[in-house]
Amino acid sequence: MxxxxxxxxxxxxxxxxxxxxxxxxxxxxxxxxxxxxxxxxxxxxxxxxxxxxxxxxxxxxxxxxxxxxxxxxxxxxxxxxxxxxxxxxxxxxxxxxxxxxxxxxxxxxxxxxxxxxxxxxxxxxxxxxxxxxxxxxxxxxxxxxxxxxxxxxxxxxxxxxCKFLFDNRYGSGQSTISAVMDSTNLLVAGKRFVVVGYGWVGKGIARRARGLNARVVVCEVDPFAALEAFHDGFEVLPVAEAC
Amino acid sequence: MxxxxxxxxxxxxxxxxxxxxxxxxxxxxxxxxxxxxxxxxxxxxxxxxxxxxxxxxxxxxxxxxxxxxxxxxxxxxxxxxxxxxxxxxxxxxxxxxxxxxxxxxxxxxxxxxxxxxxxxxxxxxxxxxxxxxxxxxxxxxxxxxxxxxxxxxxxxxxxxxCKFLFDNRYGSGQSTISAVMDSTNLLVAGKRFVVVGYGWVGKGIARRARGLNARVVVCEVDPFAALEAFHDGFEVLPVAEAC
Amino acid sequence: MxxxxxxxxxxxxxxxxxxxxxxxxxxxxxxxxxxxxxxxxxxxxxxxxxxxxxxxxxxxxxxxxxxxxxxxxxxxxxxxxxxxxxxxxxxxxxxxxxxxxxxxxxxxxxxxxxxxxxxxxxxxxxxxxxxxxxxxxxxxxxxxxxxxxxxxxxxxxxxxxCKFLFDNRYGSGQSTISAVMDSTNLLVAGKRFVVVGYGWVGKGIARRARGLNARVVVCEVDPFAALEAFHDGFEVLPVAEAC
Amino acid sequence: MxxxxxxxxxxxxxxxxxxxxxxxxxxxxxxxxxxxxxxxxxxxxxxxxxxxxxxxxxxxxxxxxxxxxxxxxxxxxxxxxxxxxxxxxxxxxxxxxxxxxxxxxxxxxxxxxxxxxxxxxxxxxxxxxxxxxxxxxxxxxxxxxxxxxxxxxxxxxxxxxCKFLFDNRYGSGQSTISAVMDSTNLLVAGKRFVVVGYGWVGKGIARRARGLNARVVVCEVDPFAALEAFHDGFEVLPVAEAC
The missing domain is CATH 3.40.50.1480 (Adenosylhomocysteinase-like)
Structure with missing residues (x-):
């Protein structure tokens, strides 16, 4: 071999x-x-x-x-x-x-x-x-x-x-954060982190970014998901204002 | 009795x-x-x-x-x-x-x-x-x-x-949050929560407020403590802009 | 009046x-x-x-x-x-x-x-x-x-x-924690906190308890919800072992 | 060039x-x-x-x-x-x-x-x-x-x-987590994560691991630091029991 x-x-x-x-x-x-x-x-x-x-x-x-x-x-x-x-x-x-x-x-x-x-x-x-x-x-x-x-x-x-509750939220959540860290080589803590979309993947990314002490802004057009993001403690803004 | x-x-x-x-x-x-x-x-x-x-x-x-x-x-x-x-x-x-x-x-x-x-x-x-x-x-x-x-x-x-590491941070942290909840009867989630001072008590309050999904802003004049708050993921602003 | x-x-x-x-x-x-x-x-x-x-x-x-x-x-x-x-x-x-x-x-x-x-x-x-x-x-x-x-x-x-996504998770989540604090007069930080059921209400309680630094154990019979609790970072145990 | x-x-x-x-x-x-x-x-x-x-x-x-x-x-x-x-x-x-x-x-x-x-x-x-x-x-x-x-x-x-409050806690905290993710290629969520030592570096690692939904155990011989870890919501165990 x-x-x-x-x-x-x-x-x-x-x-x-x-x-x-x-x-x-x-x-x-x-x-x-x-x-x-x-x-x-x-x-x-x-x-x-x-x-x-x-x-x-x-x-x-x-x-x-x-x-x-x-x-x-x-x-x-x-x-x-x-x-x-x-x-x-x-x-x-x-x-x-x-x-x-x-x-x-x-x-x-x-x-x-x-x-x-x-x-x-x-x-x-x-x-x-x-x-x-x-x-x-x-x-x-x-x-x-x-x-x-x-x-x-x-x-x-x-x-x-077993797919969307886990793979999307936890898997894609972690791999996205990991990819951002590896490709930018920057400290996440204190960075403003904009997550566009608060579906399963977006939820996973937003929570992990906050778990690493980023200041997270969520952009979301669906009003229920936007309200969820708001009550989960994130700032919610239109993309044009967030970036 | x-x-x-x-x-x-x-x-x-x-x-x-x-x-x-x-x-x-x-x-x-x-x-x-x-x-x-x-x-x-x-x-x-x-x-x-x-x-x-x-x-x-x-x-x-x-x-x-x-x-x-x-x-x-x-x-x-x-x-x-x-x-x-x-x-x-x-x-x-x-x-x-x-x-x-x-x-x-x-x-x-x-x-x-x-x-x-x-x-x-x-x-x-x-x-x-x-x-x-x-x-x-x-x-x-x-x-x-x-x-x-x-x-x-x-x-x-x-x-x-044993006093300032615990009583101030965990004790006053919790009792302050608890007092705010009891006296306002409001949902903490999604509220903008301004914490003035990021000493032991302020740290305890800020973390608990975030733990209940508030959007927390920290005001702090000491530059080291302000940097800590920033890297802990909080928005840091002068009091005049935060309130 | x-x-x-x-x-x-x-x-x-x-x-x-x-x-x-x-x-x-x-x-x-x-x-x-x-x-x-x-x-x-x-x-x-x-x-x-x-x-x-x-x-x-x-x-x-x-x-x-x-x-x-x-x-x-x-x-x-x-x-x-x-x-x-x-x-x-x-x-x-x-x-x-x-x-x-x-x-x-x-x-x-x-x-x-x-x-x-x-x-x-x-x-x-x-x-x-x-x-x-x-x-x-x-x-x-x-x-x-x-x-x-x-x-x-x-x-x-x-x-x-607008009811179950919010009232159950954020509302009942907070009011339960608040009631436990008011009725026990104890520090939540460091306490072992057992949440039975990981539906919307249970999710809300578990996250808030962790947000106040409790060590949270979740008991749940539905396997998907139990897996969610596990991947959300909680210990998952049968009630008989948790209490 | x-x-x-x-x-x-x-x-x-x-x-x-x-x-x-x-x-x-x-x-x-x-x-x-x-x-x-x-x-x-x-x-x-x-x-x-x-x-x-x-x-x-x-x-x-x-x-x-x-x-x-x-x-x-x-x-x-x-x-x-x-x-x-x-x-x-x-x-x-x-x-x-x-x-x-x-x-x-x-x-x-x-x-x-x-x-x-x-x-x-x-x-x-x-x-x-x-x-x-x-x-x-x-x-x-x-x-x-x-x-x-x-x-x-x-x-x-x-x-x-500016060194130990930041570089140790946030910098080493993140780079350690990042190295574990890159070298194991595993999901952190739900994993039992043992952090030995709760100094500035250990605090940074433990919080980030929890922020990615690991179940974190802290081992610490200094009684004040061990009490801090306990009140920060971590399980605290001797190394021999944690591993």
Whole structure:
């Protein structure tokens, strides 16, 4: 095992120790033999390969860590991804995933599901179903459904309470703050921090920014959410006055 | 035991269950027999009577609960206090305490110590020492010391870390917020809350107000304390702009 | 105007200065002449009398301030309430309200609506509609609706976002903490504070208790809410282990 | 200007926009001509070169960003540092700095001041004074002073209120949390976070961890600081029970 793969393997193993529920799901799938031999396309990496599925993964260059990609490949996943890949390359990656005629697509931003409906309709013949992770992806798929152009059953993973109550608020809340700290290298304490939108993600960001002693201003057009922000102790202003 | 006394006794017993350190001190004093028979004047109620001292208590009308006063009397303390007493009555109470020629004065605001130095100098003949609880009282006594007019050794109880780190910040912090809530009957969440001064008391008030979701502004003339308030995430403004 | 009434009038006027939306509603009702002369029964005091309605108010003895009751009476409201009234007296108060044959009932805990359906069915002949404020009251009315025994249209005021997002979380959150402080006279900081249930009210209490530096434990049987409490940084335990 | 230097220059310029006080100091030094031509050794990078001094910088490999080092060199600073340098190399860097016979040493951890007192005593002949940044460095220098072995006047920069009230609490508080997030890639919310020591740094870490919804336990042997942690709402435990 080369150094890159070993580094990725360590990261994957580390993450797994903090994901007991995912491990339980994997063990159950393996025991029930329910995904063995199925062809699955994944846009976010998961444990399906270990449960016996033929898994192909593609993802956006900005989100790829090459060592993790190598580690996934070493676990038997077909990986189509490279750090810093261009949009053209990404399109190529998605097409390679579709060329494997997946029976299930686990999508993130609905890019692959939409490709299957536009330039690669032959994929729909064998596609049993799909799952979509993001708010924006679900919005797009709902629009297709309303137009009568959605031809495969989809699970709106985004709408699960375990998704939006947690991933959006705590996950995106922390990763946004962390990204701001890493990219600015500034002290958050005492800084004026403007959060535009007080949905689940905005709530998560605003509370964490305050938890690091920023002075937080919330901008929000929905009157109920704006009132919530106000009663949560934030200053509430129109964007034009806040920035 | 009449109803008032019984109510006071219940309150005193309730408070005692939350004061294990004070109980330990009382037990040690009793065991060592160190205050038995001493004449002590107290401006805040304590457990000395139970340790065998002859205790006389006086306090300001605004701080008196008549049932607690009755309860103290039932425990053998000489109590000179009445809810809603006038300043003239309070002066009379203090003088009655001094008439007992206390050997020790445990003061709160230095009123009694100062009386002993001005209109009742005969008390100083038998006064062994005094303790003062408040910041303002200690300031007054230090000024007397500098003038050479302080004629009794005093303990600046206020300067103990166990006093200013805790009583000022947590105690006054909470009781101020509680008083604002009780007297205004308003929701704190979303209110603009101006805290003038960011010393121990101000820090305690500001954090609690924020903990109840107020939007807190701090006014502070000391530049270090103002910078602290700023980095603690508060808006910092001159009083004229904050109010 | 006697002293009690004057004190109540001052409190009512004070509260009104903090209720701009209610004042706007009152002014619109008055302008549109939409409640003039209507007979309305109210279990929580509001501004309808000033908009021209014939308002009768009753409420539970524990929630009555006699001065406010006197102040309402001075404003032309028929008040049936007395501080410390017994349950029997309260029943009598409710019946006096119903005897006025209200066209509209604005209820709090659904006591009056239920009385109208059980022992005073004649009231239903002229009752146009009702509104219910509390979660528990709405649950009771929904059960009656399911049984086919609810004979008057009801507005579930409790289910308005402006109610449960704000009144429950911020209002009950603060008043619970305030009641604990007033009745125990203890420092909240450092105390172990157990909150049973992490709905809107529980969330409001837990955050405020933490905002006053308590160590908060949340008990919750719903797994999503328990996970929320956990990710909000609270210790989560079964009641049996928490207490 | 090569790419590395340009990247470093951008970072230095970015940091400067957030350091108005440092810019004011630099401008005053330049105006007063007070450091022009002086030989200064610096272990943390500052703006002295632009004020006309001959500045030599060395620092530990773990703290070096090669682009910033290149940017400093481009501004005329003599830089002795390389990302990932070994302790032996660092010793060499410090010696090169000392070989320039600095008149002033601005130290961080007192490494260079101690070297000048041990293996390079000739430097002391021309060394006018030194400044030390860290708590641990100041402790070491105080010990030397007590032993009579400190032969140069030192400023304990660490003891300035602007240092320990801010750098320790807010700066180290944030950078520690940020480092934990970056190195573990885990959600902080809901994690049990043990902070050993409740001094300025520990206070800063504990509050930020709680601000990100961790469940924080504080370990502290000083009883006053432990009581503070307790009243700040943290669980307080011996290390053996906390971990």
């Amino acid at each position: 080369d150094g890159l793969t070993a580094a990725g393997e360590r990261k994957i193993a580390w993450a797994a120790t903090w994901m007991p529920v995912l491990s339980m799901v994997r063990d159950r799938l393996r025991e029930e033999n329910s995904v063995a031999g199925r062809r699955i396309a994944v846009i976010l990496p998961v444990d399906l390969a270990e449960a016996g599925a033929e898994v192909a993964v593609a993802f956006q260059g900005a989100m790829v860590h090459d060592d993790v990609a190598a580690g996934l490949a070493a676990r038997g996943v077909s990986v189509f991804a490279r750090r810093g890949s261009s949009p053209e390359e990404e399109l190529g990656f998605f097409e390679q995933v579709l060329a494997r005629r997946p029976e299930v697509v686990i999508d993130d931003r609905a890019d692959v599901i939409r490709l299957a409906h536009t330039t690669h309709p032959e994929v729909l013949e064998t596609l049993v179903g799909a799952s979509e992770e993001t708010t924006s992806g679900v919005v797009a798929l709902r629009a297709m459904e309303a137009d009568g152009t959605l031809n495969v059953p989809c699970i709106a993973a985004n709408d699960a309470r | 009449d109803g008032l006394t019984a109510a006071g006794e219940r309150k005193i017993a309730w408070a005692a269950t939350w004061m294990p350190v004070l109980s330990m001190v009382r037990d040690r004093l009793r065991e060592e027999n160190s205050v038995a028979g001493r004449r002590i004047a107290v401006i805040l109620p304590v457990d000395l009577a139970e340790a065998g001292a002859e205790v006389a208590v006086a306090f300001q009308g605004a701080m008196v609960h008549d049932d607690v006063a009755a309860g103290l009397a039932a425990r053998g303390v000489s109590v000179f206090a009445r809810r809603g007493s006038s300043p003239e009555e309070e002066l009379g109470f203090f003088e009655q305490v001094l008439a007992r020629r206390p050997e020790v004065v445990i003061d709160d605001r230095a009123d009694v110590i100062r009386l002993a130095h001005t209109t009742h100098p005969e008390v100083l003949e038998t006064l062994v020492g005094a303790s003062e609880e408040t910041t303002s009282g200690v300031v007054a006594l230090r000024a007397m010391e500098a003038d050479g007019t302080l004629n009794v050794p005093c303990i600046a109880a206020n300067d103990a870390r | 006697d002293g009690l009434t004057a004190a109540g009038e001052r409190k009512i006027a004070w509260a009104a200065t903090w209720m701009p939306v209610l004042s706007m509603v009152r002014d619109r009702l008055r302008e549109e002449n939409s409640v003039a002369g209507r007979r309305i029964a109210v279990i929580l005091p509001v501004d309808l009398a000033e908009a021209g309605a014939e308002v009768a108010v009753a409420f539970q003895g524990a929630m009555v301030h006699d001065d406010v009751a006197a102040g309402l009476a001075a404003r032309g409201v028929s008040v049936f309430a007395r501080r410390g009234s017994s349950p029997e007296e309260e029943l009598g108060f409710f019946e006096q309200v119903l005897a006025r044959r209200p066209e509209v009932v604005i209820d709090d805990r659904a006591d009056v609506i239920r009385l109208a359906h059980t022992t005073h069915p004649e009231v239903l002949e002229t009752l146009v509609g009702a509104s219910e404020e509390t979660t528990s009251g709405v649950v009771a009315l929904r059960a009656m609706e399911a049984d086919g025994t609810l004979n008057v249209p009801c507005i579930a005021a409790n289910d308005a976002r | 090569d790419g590395l230097t340009a990247a470093g220059e951008r970072k230095i310029a970015w940091a400067a926009t957030w350091m108005p006080v440092l810019s004011m100091v630099r401008d005053r030094l330049r105006e007063e001509n007070s450091v022009a031509g002086r030989r200064i050794a610096v272990i943390l990078p500052v703006d002295l070169a632009e004020a006309g001094a001959e500045v030599a910088v060395a620092f530990q490999g773990a703290m070096v960003h090669d682009d910033v080092a290149a940017g400093l060199a481009a501004r005329g600073v003599s830089v002795f540092a390389r990302r990932g340098s070994s302790p032996e190399e660092e010793l060499g860097f410090f010696e090169q700095v000392l070989a320039r016979r600095p008149e002033v040493v601005i130290d961080d951890r007192a490494d260079v001041i101690r070297l000048a007192h041990t293996t390079h005593p000739e430097v002391l002949e021309t060394l006018v004074g030194a400044s030390e940044e860290t708590t641990s460095g100041v402790v070491a220098l105080r010990a030397m002073e007590a032993d009579g072995t400190l032969n140069v006047p030192c400023i304990a920069a660490n003891d300035a209120r």
